[in-house]
Amino acid sequence: MTVPARPTPAPRRGAPPRPSAPSRLRYTITQLAVLVLVIVCIVLVEAKWDRLLEVPALSVNYGGLMIEGVVQNPFSEPYSRYWSDAIGLMFESLQIAWIGTVIGAIFSFPVGFLAASNVAPRGVVIVTRQILNIIRAVPELVLAIAIMLPIFGLGPLAGALAIGVGSIGTLGKLTSEAIEAVPTGPGEATRSTGASTLQTLRWAVTPQILPEVIAFWLYRFEINIRASAILGILGAGGVGSLLAQVFERRDWERIGITLTVIIVVTVIVDQISGSVRHRVISGVPVPIAKAIV
Numbered sequence: 015m016t017v018p019a020r021p022t023p024a025p026r027r028g029a030p031p032r033p034s035a036p037s038r039l040r041y042t043i044t045q046l047a048v049l050v051l052v053i054v055c056i057v058l059v060e061a062k063w064d065r066l067l068e069v070p071a072l073s074v075n076y077g078g079l080m081i082e083g084v085v086q087n088p089f090s091e092p093y094s095r096y097w098s099d100a101i102g103l104m105f106e107s108l109q110i111a112w113i114g115t116v117i118g119a120i121f122s123f124p125v126g127f128l129a130a131s132n133v134a135p136r137g138v139v140i141v142t143r144q145i146l147n148i149i150r151a152v153p154e155l156v157l158a159i160a161i162m163l164p165i166f167g168l169g170p171l172a173g174a175l176a177i178g179v180g181s182i183g184t185l186g187k188l189t190s191e192a193i194e195a196v197p198t199g200p201g202e203a204t205r206s207t208g209a210s211t212l213q214t215l216r217w218a219v220t221p222q223i224l225p226e227v228i229a230f231w232l233y234r235f236e237i238n239i240r241a242s243a244i245l246g247i248l249g250a251g252g253v254g255s256l257l258a259q260v261f262e263r264r265d266w267e268r269i270g271i272t273l274t275v276i277i278v279v280t281v282i283v284d285q286i287s288g289s290v291r292h293r294v295i296s297g298v299p300v301p302i303a304k305a306i307v
Contacts, residue, residue, distance in 0.1 A: 080270025096268050099256060100275040106170060107252030108283070110245075111238035113174040118181020119231045125182065126189025126227075133193060133215060143190075149183030154241050158250055173250030177238045188230045192223040229291045236287050239280055 056063075086093045128134050129142040154176045162172035200218040209217070246254020253276060260268045 076266060079266035080273065083267025083270040084274050086267070093267075093271070096271045097275070100253065100268075100272045103246075103251075103253040103256050104275050104279050107242040107246060107254070108239060108279070110170050110174045110242040110250070110252050111177060111235060114177025114181055114238050114242070115231060115235040117175070117178025118185050118234060121178075122182045122185035122189055123227065125186040126193060127215065129186055129190035130193035132196075132198075133211075133219065142186075146183050146186045146190075149179060150187065152180075154180040154245060155248070158245050158248055163249065168249040168251075170251030173242055173245040173252060176245060176250065177241055180241070181234050181238065185227075185230055185234055189223070189227050192226045192230075193219060196222045225294050228294050232287045232291045232294075236284055239283060243276060 083093070083096070088094060088097045125142060125146070128138050129146060131139050134142070157179055158172055158176035162176045166172040166175065196219055200222065201214050204214045204218040242250075242252050243254045243257070246252035246256075247258045249255060253272065256272055257269070260272060
């Protein structure tokens, strides 16, 4: 048995007319302006775009040369020395990144409280945030060239300090944002018991932000590993110094070995750091039986 369709009600008299679709003129003009800007930038760059056609052949050629070094017997000379040099300098880059992260974590934690609008006076917040903005605006590369290398000379110390100062800007901002997002209930409850401002920050604010802040530190450590490799090219120690040498000599076999070590170690550290970061944020899983008891 078929159910008859319900008749469409006739529009009421005096009902307001259906609104017209919004104009897409502004959206179209914006897209055209962006397209024109991209075309102008491509023209002004004056790049040799025809050389893009050579990239596949060059990639196969240089990739094959690098793979030749990787597949050689790592216990034979001189490849054993190539592997040991690359691994040793890569661990030096890890140490540079770790020291820089520790410096950034130690100094950014109190600075984050000074930059949080819900716990610090407005004047202090404005000044602190501007300092953090200035630090973040200066890349670690510039810090190393302009400040650290002239003062401390070539070596890992300059690279670690440049990474540490750069980490303060980013970690300080992230810490202040975590503090500003803290619920006010625990702080109000702590103050109602007669706790001072420092006690409130210690027992009501810090426990809430600490897991997230530690996750920020671990993530920054992953970033600093890559930054330490770049700074090493300038003479700040680590595996970057080896890369600068082998690229200058066009020693493709050794380049392949060095890049392999960098990739493998970086992936391993990223996996470990990601697992620890997830455990810190999510906590230790509780078995169902224990949760019921």
